[in-house]
Amino acid sequence: MSAGPGAAAAPPVGLDDVRAAARLLEGVVRTTPLEPSAALSELVGGPVLLKCENLQHAGSFKIRGAYTRMCRLSAEERERGVVAASAGNHAQGVALAARLLGIRSTVWMPAGAALPKVEATRRYGATVHQAGSTVDEALVHAAAHSRATGAVLIHPFDHRDVVAGQGTVGLELVEQAAAAGHDLRTVVVCTGGGGLVAGVAAALSALAPGVRVVGAQAEGAAAYPASLAAGAPVTLDRMATMADGIAIGRPGDVPFGLVRDLVDEVVTVSEESLSRALLLLLERSKLLVEPAGAAAAAALLEHPGAFEPPVAVVLSGGNVDPLLLLRVVRHGLAAAGRYLGCRVQVPDRPGALSGVLALLAEADANVLEVFHTRTTTTLAVDEVEIGLQLETRGHEHAAAVLEALAGAGVRVVG
Ligand SMILES: Cc1ncc(COP(=O)(O)O)c(C=O)c1O
Numbered sequence: 001m002s003a004g005p006g007a008a009a010a011p012p013v014g015l016d017d018v019r020a021a022a023r024l025l026e027g028v029v030r031t032t033p034l035e036p037s038a039a040l041s042e043l044v045g046g047p048v049l050l051k052c053e054n055l056q057h058a059g060s061f062k063i064r065g066a067y068t069r070m071c072r073l074s075a076e077e078r079e080r081g082v083v084a085a086s087a088g089n090h091a092q093g094v095a096l097a098a099r100l101l102g103i104r105s106t107v108w109m110p111a112g113a114a115l116p117k118v119e120a121t122r123r124y125g126a127t128v129h130q131a132g133s134t135v136d137e138a139l140v141h142a143a144a145h146s147r148a149t150g151a152v153l154i155h156p157f158d159h160r161d162v163v164a165g166q167g168t169v170g171l172e173l174v175e176q177a178a179a180a181g182h183d184l185r186t187v188v189v190c191t192g193g194g195g196l197v198a199g200v201a202a203a204l205s206a207l208a209p210g211v212r213v214v215g216a217q218a219e220g221a222a223a224y225p226a227s228l229a230a231g232a233p234v235t236l237d238r239m240a241t242m243a244d245g246i247a248i249g250r251p252g253d254v255p256f257g258l259v260r261d262l263v264d265e266v267v268t269v270s271e272e273s274l275s276r277a278l279l280l281l282l283e284r285s286k287l288l289v290e291p292a293g294a295a296a297a298a299a300l301l302e303h304p305g306a307f308e309p310p311v312a313v314v315l316s317g318g319n320v321d322p323l324l325l326l327r328v329v330r331h332g333l334a335a336a337g338r339y340l341g342c343r344v345q346v347p348d349r350p351g352a353l354s355g356v357l358a359l360l361a362e363a364d365a366n367v368l369e370v371f372h373t374r375t376t377t378t379l380a381v382d383e384v385e386i387g388l389q390l391e392t393r394g395h396e397h398a399a400a401v402l403e404a405l406a407g408a409g410v411r412v413v414g
Contacts, residue, residue, distance in 0.1 A: 011261065012160050012254050015206035018167035018199060021068040025168055028067055028100065032056050034176040034312065039284040040300050046309025047182055048300065050281075051173045054289045054318025058124070060245070061169050061316050062093030062156075065195055068165030069154055070097050078103050083151040085109070085142035087135050087244040088117025089292075089317050090156040095124035106151060108138040114244065114321035134239065136249045157195030158252030167199025173312050174208050184211050185308040190295040190316040191215035191224060191266060192246035194255030200314070201262035212308065215259065215266040216299040218274065218292075221247040224266040227256060242324065243274055245292025245317055267306070272335070273298035279332035281315065291328070293317035337395035340365070341388070342402065345411045348374065348384045356386055356410060363404040366391035378413065385413070 032052045040048035053061040070082060081104035084094040091107040098105035105126040109118055110133055122128050131141045135156070146153040155162060170187065177184045187204065189197040197215040204211050217224055218241035227233045233251040241247050251259070259266070269277075274291045277298035281287045289297070293316045300307060333339050346352040353372065360367055371387035379385055392398040405412055 011202060011258060013163045013167065013199065013202040013258060015203055017160065017164040018171055018203040021064070021161070021164040022168045022171055024068055024071050025064055025165065029064055029168070030056055031172055034173055034180065035285065035287075037285055037313075039280055040297065040313070041309070043304045044300055044307060044309050044311060047311070048309065049173075049177060049180070049182065049312045050285065050287065050297070051169060051176075051312055051314045052287065053169060054287060054293050054315045058089075058092040058096045058120070059317055059319040060089040060093065060293065061166060061196060061314075062089045063096055064093075064168050065157075065162035065165035065199075066090065066093035066154060067097040067100065069159055069161040070094075070101055070103060072161055073103070073152060077152050080150040080152060081105065082154050083108070083142050083145045083149070084154045084156065085135055085139035086156055087113050087247065088121070088319055089245050091117065091121040091126065091128070092124060092319070094154050095121045095126035099125045104151075106145060108132075108142040108145065110134055110138050114319070114324070116321055117319055120319070134247065134249065155252070157193030157248075158254050160254055163195050163199045163202065163254055163258065165199070166196040167203040169196065169314060170200035170203035171207070173314070174204065174211075177310065177312060182310040184208065184310050184312055186212045186214060186311040187314070188214045188216055188296040188299050188307060188311060189314045190246055190292055191217050192221075192248040192292070193250075193252045194224065194259050195252060196314070196316060197263055198255035198258035202258055205262045212264045213262065214299070214307065215263055216295040217266060217268050218243045218246055218295060219268040219270050221249070222266075222268045223249060223251050224259065225268065227251050228260060228266065232256070241274075241291070242271060242328070243291035243295060245290060246295060267299050267303060269295055269298040269302050273302045275328045275332045276335065277301055278328050279336075282329070287315065288318050288320065289315045290317050290320040291324070337392060337398045340390040340392045340398040340401060342390070342412055343385055343387050343414045344405060345379060345383050345385050345413055348382050352384065353386060356405070359404055359408050359410065360388070360390065360401065363401045364397075365401045
């Protein structure tokens with residue numbers, strides 16, 4: 001029967017497409033674990049399950065879409081090679097899929113892409129070029145490369161096969177949740193261009209229509225809320241987030257239609273919540289997740305009452321630059337009262353510094369760093385300032401340490 005005028009067009013990706021992608025991916029991708037999280041379950045008031053795509057080959061879900069797309073290239077297209085643009089995860093997914101399929105790959109990455117992601121992409125066998133400061137800018141170079149050389153552009157999210165491949169995450173997590181006896185009510189998915197959340201929604205809308213699908217974007221790079229409000233993809237004029245994987249300035253056309261029709265809500269999360277989520281997953285679940293990969297977990301931290309359990313949270317990737325990890329961990333520890341930085345002013349006489357250190361030892365604060373200065377304008381000639389970096393057990397302990405100093409007559413100035 002042909003569709004009459006006014007009949008709704010079939011969505012570009014449906015459950016059958018996702019199932020077909022799952023068959024292609026058999027033996028290629030890992031069925032990543034779906035792990036319960038005690039910490040998040042307590043917060044939400046019901047079961048929270050973590051879909052660990054940070055443990056996927058090449059460190060993120062991206063191999064699913066890249067392999068599905070490239071598997072369907074003709075022999076002639078494969079001969080021409082492929083080209084992609086990415087901040088890192090799609091780059092690695094494309095490079096690994098190309099190696100598995102025996103295809104030449106070239107990847108354009110932004111100039112500031114994390115070094116470990118650049119190196120990993122090269123190790124998987126891709127030729128890497130760096131240009132532009134965002135993925136959108138790198139994409140312009142990749143498209144020009146494709147026009148000049150005939151290499152097939154593998155878009156990170158704006159293609160039916162890519163969306164179908166990413167959707168296999170949704171298939172898997174529904175089956176795994178059911179096998180563990182959970183009747184899922186909500187799935188929260190980290191969202192950039194929208195390929196992952198669109199694929200998951202395409203699978204779930206047919207397979208488990210009662211499940212609410214929610215996208216999570218970084219507040220500083222949230223193209224979806226504005227685009228959904230406008231009824232069409234809009235381009236952000238600037239982005240600011242540490243979550244490089246989801247810093248995408250414009251939703252893809254293919255994912256946008258699916259998100260508009262099938263995703264229940266797109267929420268945003270702050271940088272603070274991203275770092276708290278990363279730290280919680282590391283400390284409580286022993287899972288290393290990159291900031292983009294922690295966006296869905298951050299949404300639970302930020303809006304704990306907004307998601308009906310059982311909730312599945314997609315941890316979409318784990319490729320994090322150790323230097324960024326160091327900064328995030330320090331920031332998260334400071335926010336939790338586990339670091340205390342302060343300055344004290346004391347008389348400039350022998351024994352003054354050791355007196356302060358003795359007080360700190362008594363208060364059970366571990367000294368990490370000490371700076372000693374005599375030249376600040378707020379000091380009298382016979383005073384010194386001591387800057388202290390201390391390890392404390394939490395906010396209460398930090399307050400008790402400051403009280404112990406003040407109680408002993410030490411002037412705390414900041
Ligand atoms: C770790 C991670 N999470 C989420 C996403 C967002 O995927 P999409 O662009 O399909 O929304 C990306 C994209 O690169 C990513 O690397």
